[in-house]
Amino acid sequence: MKFWDEKEVQSAYHMKDAIHDIEALFEDIDQVIQTQRLVIPTGEGAQSMLYMPSIHKRKALGIIKITSITPNNPEHHRPTTQANIILTDISTGQHLASLDGSYLTRLRTGALSGIASKFMSRTDSKTLGMIGTGGMAYEQLLGNLEVRPIEKVYLFNRTEAKAIQFKNRILKDFPDLEVEVVQQVKTLVQHSDIINCQTQSTTPVFQAEDVKPGTHINGIGSYRPEMKELDYHLFPKAQHIVFDDIEGVTEEAGEFIEAHEKRIFQFNEVSGDLKSVVLNKDILRESNHDITVFKCVGAAYFDLAVAIGAYQKLKSQS
Amino acid sequence: MKFWDEKEVQSAYHMKDAIHDIEALFEDIDQVIQTQRLVIPTGEGAQSMLYMPSIHKRKALGIIKITSITPNNPEHHRPTTQANIILTDISTGQHLASLDGSYLTRLRTGALSGIASKFMSRTDSKTLGMIGTGGMAYEQLLGNLEVRPIEKVYLFNRTEAKAIQFKNRILKDFPDLEVEVVQQVKTLVQHSDIINCQTQSTTPVFQAEDVKPGTHINGIGSYRPEMKELDYHLFPKAQHIVFDDIEGVTEEAGEFIEAHEKRIFQFNEVSGDLKSVVLNKDILRESNHDITVFKCVGAAYFDLAVAIGAYQKLKSQS
Numbered sequence: 001m002k003f004w005d006e007k008e009v010q011s012a013y014h015m016k017d018a019i020h021d022i023e024a025l026f027e028d029i030d031q032v033i034q035t036q037r038l039v040i041p042t043g044e045g046a047q048s049m050l051y052m053p054s055i056h057k058r059k060a061l062g063i064i065k066i067t068s069i070t071p072n073n074p075e076h077h078r079p080t081t082q083a084n085i086i087l088t089d090i091s092t093g094q095h096l097a098s099l100d101g102s103y104l105t106r107l108r109t110g111a112l113s114g115i116a117s118k119f120m121s122r123t124d125s126k127t128l129g130m131i132g133t134g135g136m137a138y139e140q141l142l143g144n145l146e147v148r149p150i151e152k153v154y155l156f157n158r159t160e161a162k163a164i165q166f167k168n169r170i171l172k173d174f175p176d177l178e179v180e181v182v183q184q185v186k187t188l189v190q191h192s193d194i195i196n197c198q199t200q201s202t203t204p205v206f207q208a209e210d211v212k213p214g215t216h217i218n219g220i221g222s223y224r225p226e227m228k229e230l231d232y233h234l235f236p237k238a239q240h241i242v243f244d245d246i247e248g249v250t251e252e253a254g255e256f257i258e259a260h261e262k263r264i265f266q267f268n269e270v271s272g273d274l275k276s277v278v279l280n281k282d283i284l285r286e287s288n289h290d291i292t293v294f295k296c297v298g299a300a301y302f303d304l305a306v307a308i309g310a311y312q313k314l315k316s317q318s
Numbered sequence: 319m320k321f322w323d324e325k326e327v328q329s330a331y332h333m334k335d336a337i338h339d340i341e342a343l344f345e346d347i348d349q350v351i352q353t354q355r356l357v358i359p360t361g362e363g364a365q366s367m368l369y370m371p372s373i374h375k376r377k378a379l380g381i382i383k384i385t386s387i388t389p390n391n392p393e394h395h396r397p398t399t400q401a402n403i404i405l406t407d408i409s410t411g412q413h414l415a416s417l418d419g420s421y422l423t424r425l426r427t428g429a430l431s432g433i434a435s436k437f438m439s440r441t442d443s444k445t446l447g448m449i450g451t452g453g454m455a456y457e458q459l460l461g462n463l464e465v466r467p468i469e470k471v472y473l474f475n476r477t478e479a480k481a482i483q484f485k486n487r488i489l490k491d492f493p494d495l496e497v498e499v500v501q502q503v504k505t506l507v508q509h510s511d512i513i514n515c516q517t518q519s520t521t522p523v524f525q526a527e528d529v530k531p532g533t534h535i536n537g538i539g540s541y542r543p544e545m546k547e548l549d550y551h552l553f554p555k556a557q558h559i560v561f562d563d564i565e566g567v568t569e570e571a572g573e574f575i576e577a578h579e580k581r582i583f584q585f586n587e588v589s590g591d592l593k594s595v596v597l598n599k600d601i602l603r604e605s606n607h608d609i610t611v612f613k614c615v616g617a618a619y620f621d622l623a624v625a626i627g628a629y630q631k632l633k634s635q636s
Contacts, residue, residue, distance in 0.1 A: 001321070001323070001402070001416070003319070003321045003416065005319070033358055033360075035356055035358055038353055038356055038369070038371060040351055040353055040371060040373055040380070042351075042373060042375075042380065042408040043408070043409075047408075049371065049373065049380055049406065049408065051356070051369060051371055051382060053356060053358060053367065053369055055358055055360060055367065057360075062358070062360065062367055064369060064382070064384055066382055066404050066406065066413065068406055068408065068411030068412070068413070069411065070408075070409075070410065070411035073410070073411060076410075078410060078411065078412075079411075080411075081411075082411045082412060082413060084319070084404055084406075084413040084416075086384050086402055086404065086416075088367065088384065088386055088402075090360040090361070090365075090367065090386065090388075091361075091388075092388065092391070092394075092396060093386030093387065093388035093391060093396065093397075093398075093399075093400045094386070094396075094400060095384065095386070095400060095402040098319070098321065098402075098404075098416045
């Protein structure tokens, strides 16, 4: 059995790989088995253990992602979610590898936003507004940079100091980018071709009325019914809304559940899931004035795609 | 994260530890959370992946045992079941260790038989008859040796060559034991104070009428409804029958399910589960003539006990 920690996975497997492998898995979706995930509450609030198994039949590889959620961890300078992935050869039964799953989770989530931006945002999108600069933000940036000619990034965070830290990190890795931390979220919304939200907010982080025509929005923060980072007044204004996984969003994304209950948006109005968009090579934008929305909550088969991809790259290098 | 393979776990954690830790966990059973296990079929017959999570609340440690079952593996000189255990600190969310789970599964199953023999067999049991000398057998021997003054071991296996191999392994590790491979299972049954069965047989491996008064029987083989290694005519002759886990045996042990359906034995006739026996310090034997039966199918909390115990020993040594 091989063991690869976060740094090793990070140095071998990148955003380009993740986007490629997730798009490739969509072609193979009939080969995927995934069950309901198991959740064990382990403490107050959302503190819990999550177990997400999935299997790729033709590749004869199975994974389980084991995720701990510890909501008060940031107070102790530890990440809220920590994941480990075990990969098994199902033809021999041999457990092949343990891979750090935290980076792979952030990477696949960034890749999903990247794929959505590729199929939904304006091809000339040059400005990216990021609301929330916490643990998931960096790979969200990478996903968008991979697919669009971003020149300027606007950052907004409830705690401004964290936005400034994140700005410095971006400038270190991408010195050619222009990065601006804004005090008012409205400034960001009005200047961004793509708005990417990654918060755990229970109330909208921007106003729908401020969104300019032609904007694409990725919402990856709300993954529980009480979380509602997107303003649902946006949904009737959007020409296309795509979900990463329709069942997942229907059950987990708070702002969509509330919009559905209030009849502001109906789940059957969705343009499709990311898989159908990729498989049909749908460009979900009729004009440069369309507003488009992608909502992501995650699903086990995205983890399967990147875990197999990372394993194969790491194995070939070792 | 620490990684310990089978040899490392084996050299640090032994039968005496496993018996101690399982008995200790019975005292703490209100601290244990376990959910239903997840099973994903991955091929023909029983080929599958099994996921068994459990949590010890006060110790703030959780495990998941990931087991592959590959029925045709023995043809390729690989084990049928291969297990890996991931241990997580649920207070910090940190994944602490990956432990080989195959040895720990065999060890805890041997420990369960050892505990059963300690509470149910005659204290002067000197002869042990082992039916089935496959992958689980060695730790079954260890469990019985730990609790009773065994002097002679009888071995029976469908393929005699494997019984001879197993005899040689025993003599190498325990040169003071007398070991005899028998051609007729009846010889073994008539000479054994304790009979320990570890087969995947779908038909009884010995006849109830051959069992002498005073015998204790451990059945660990049948863990699926089609498996029936024990002769159910034994059950009405037994003064005490104990299950490792009542729910598990009721759902999984073929000979008991059939006996119950045929009204030869009713599940409510069971004397209790192993936990109640240990907690009440019940000696389930009124005389040297009683026949007693222990049936074991396994449960996640037994894995939790040995995984935490092994982790603590390995950590203190590293």
